[in-house]
Amino acid sequence: MGAVHVFNKAHAAGFSTEDQLLLETIASQIGVAIDNSRLFQREQRHARDLADALDELRSTYDDTLAALSGALDLRDNETEGHARRVTRYSVRIAEALGIRGQEMVDIERGALMHDIGKIGVPDAILLKPGKLTDEEWAVMRTHPQLGWQMIKNIRFLAGAAPIVLHHHERFDGDGYPGRLKQQDIPLGARIFAIADTFDAMTSDRPYRKALPYEVARQEIERCAETQFDPMVVSAFQSISEEEWAAIRDTVEQQLALKRLSGDELRVQP
Numbered sequence: 001m002g003a004v005h006v007f008n009k010a011h012a013a014g015f016s017t018e019d020q021l022l023l024e025t026i027a028s029q030i031g032v033a034i035d036n037s038r039l040f041q042r043e044q045r046h047a048r049d050l051a052d053a054l055d056e057l058r059s060t061y062d063d064t065l066a067a068l069s070g071a072l073d074l075r076d077n078e079t080e081g082h083a084r085r086v087t088r089y090s091v092r093i094a095e096a097l098g099i100r101g102q103e104m105v106d107i108e109r110g111a112l113m114h115d116i117g118k119i120g121v122p123d124a125i126l127l128k129p130g131k132l133t134d135e136e137w138a139v140m141r142t143h144p145q146l147g148w149q150m151i152k153n154i155r156f157l158a159g160a161a162p163i164v165l166h167h168h169e170r171f172d173g174d175g176y177p178g179r180l181k182q183q184d185i186p187l188g189a190r191i192f193a194i195a196d197t198f199d200a201m202t203s204d205r206p207y208r209k210a211l212p213y214e215v216a217r218q219e220i221e222r223c224a225e226t227q228f229d230p231m232v233v234s235a236f237q238s239i240s241e242e243e244w245a246a247i248r249d250t251v252e253q254q255l256a257l258k259r260l261s262g263d264e265l266r267v268q269p
Contacts, residue, residue: 082199084251087111089195090188092247096235097191102159107188109156110163114192117147117164144168144177163188167196172226182229190229194220194236197227202248213241 090111094104118126121143125136132140148165151157166180166189173181201216217237224233 081251081255082203083112083115084254085199085203085248086114086192086195088247088251089198089244090192092239092243093191093195093232093235094188096238097187097232099187103188106159107163107191110160110167110188111192111195113147113151113157113160114164114167114196115143115147116150117143117145119150120146141168141176160188162186163192165189167192169193170227171229174226185229187232190232191235194228194232197223198236198244202244213244217241 087108091104091108094107099107121140125132125139128136144165144167148161151164152161163186166178166186169175169178169180169185169189170193171182171185171190173179197220198216201211201219202213204210220228220233220236224230
């Protein structure tokens with residue numbers, strides 16, 4: 001409800017019927033403008049509320065993924081924080097390649113969930129302390145397909161599914177499960193392959209201590225064009241030893257906080 005006040009007219013004569021009609025038209029237009037403004041403000045508030053709700057939903061999804069990947073690390077006897085580190089490493093290499101937006105989100109989630117298929121591998125094989133038989137190794141090598149089947153129809157993980165499926169491919173075509181080579185391998189999987197190898201070499205194992213950064217760097221460089229995409233190797237090498245160490249330290253701090261609080265923390269790119 002509103003009102004338009006008209007106090008006088010330029011000439012002494014009173015307001016005519018035409019004047020009244022004109023004022024009614026102006027008042028009606030002003031009313032429409034005010035209603036539109038209020039509607040626009042409501043829509044803006046609604047859009048902000050919706051965006052906040054979507055952000056919270058995405059955060060909840062990613063928190064769930066982080067918790068699940070952490071549980072997988074423990075079941076698989078991986079070094080604590082493996083999934084977190086390879087995710088951070090993959091994201092950093094992707095940044096060096098200029099990747100942004102949804103592709104970056106897919107790489108982050110694919111790295112975090114890379115071994116989800118191991119849920120389907122029996123403990124007798126997954127946790128076997130000795131060497132696997134050929135038959136057991138064949139079962140172990142099914143985990144990329146199992147993981148892909150688990151997440152391929154989940155809408156917010158659809159872009160991550162190819163990374164899960166192809167994270168054991170090699171640039172020369174000698175990997176599995178598809179024996180893809182070169183550009184046929186999804187870029188996210190080519191990135192992850194280096195991140196995973198780097199973490200494996202620079203982490204303590206039951207049978208050896210962590211290798212020095214320079215040894216790991218040289219080995220990754222040596223395997224360019226065979227195991228790894230040379231373009232991605234170059235991106236890896238563009239990142240300093242100090243920055244890699246800082247990423248590892250950040251993950252260690254997150255793990256320390258998790259141990260204190262008992263909560264799983266989200267990996268931040």
